[in-house]
Amino acid sequence: MIEELSKQVGETIDLSGFISKKSLKKIERDLIQANIAAEATHYASLALFISFTAAALAFLAAFYLSSDLLSSVASLFAVFALLLLLFLKIPEWRKKSRAEEIERELAIALRSVSIELRANTPFEKTLRNLARAGHGELGSEVKKILGEIELGGKSPPEALKEFADRVDSLLVRRACMQLVFAYEHGLQTEGLKKLADELVSFQKVKSQQYAAQMAFFGLLFISVSCIVPALFAAYVIVGSSFLETTFTPSDVLIAFAIGFPLADAAILYYLKAKTPKVLATQ
DSSP states (O other): OHHHHHHHHHHHOOOGGGSOHHHHHHHHHHHHHTTOOOOHHHHHHHHHHHHHHHHHHHHHHHHHHHOOHHHHHHHHHHHHHHHHHHHHHHHHHHHHHHHHHHHHHHHHHHHHHHHHHHTTOOHHHHHHHHHHTOOHHHHHHHHHHHHHHHTSOOOHHHHHHHHHHTSOOHHHHHHHHHHHHHHHTTSOOHHHHHHHHHHHHHHHHHHHHHHHHHHHHHHHHHIIIIIHHHHHHHHHHHHHHHSSOOOOHHHHHHIIIIIHHHHHHHHHHHHHHHSOTTTSOO
16 A cells, blocks of 8 residues: 555655655665565655645644644644654564564574475475475565576576565575575585574574563553552542542543553553564464
């Protein structure tokens, strides 16, 4: 959807001139690594167009409600900056998530390739078997590599280099280097096996770190969902009876119906976002 919208807006209103060439190159690289099929100029135009439109609406709404020009202008700049930053961050978040998805399958894939190459299986056939085995996002990339080799006339090292450029991952680059080495030096696979072992160890460490975080945030979730609301309720009762603090029924309702549930949801969302891909469900 975002690809089609970017193309429509970019071809109608070209606003990419407001962004430096250096920033456009970064956007282009991020889009490629995020697997978003949109041109950098079109995506930049879409981001600027939506950000400016929303900022103008925010300015009109703020001025209509408050008649304060200064606060209305502040609303305009705040909304514009936040939306533009969000659009620029979307490819960065997507490319990071995509790299983690590929890294999750990389250890198993490298071991499979190592076993087949040791059995003197031709390199292209090994890639074909790997593509048929699935492996999610990694399998899709292997299919692209095969297409570039069989239909695009590129050599395996060239196709693997382009694959490494399409993924924002040092581990993927190392894997491509080892595959190129195996291809160019008589299908030697010792490096592939060692890298697969390193990937397994790396994933194990990440899982242990996440487990440690889970212990802390589990206690935090219990505190926010049970202990803090109970203490707040006690404070409301004591404050209303013996102290000068007063809470309206609306304040208490907002705290229990919106405030505490939002805090719980924020903790759960953070834990979900930080879950290593190797532990995430397929």
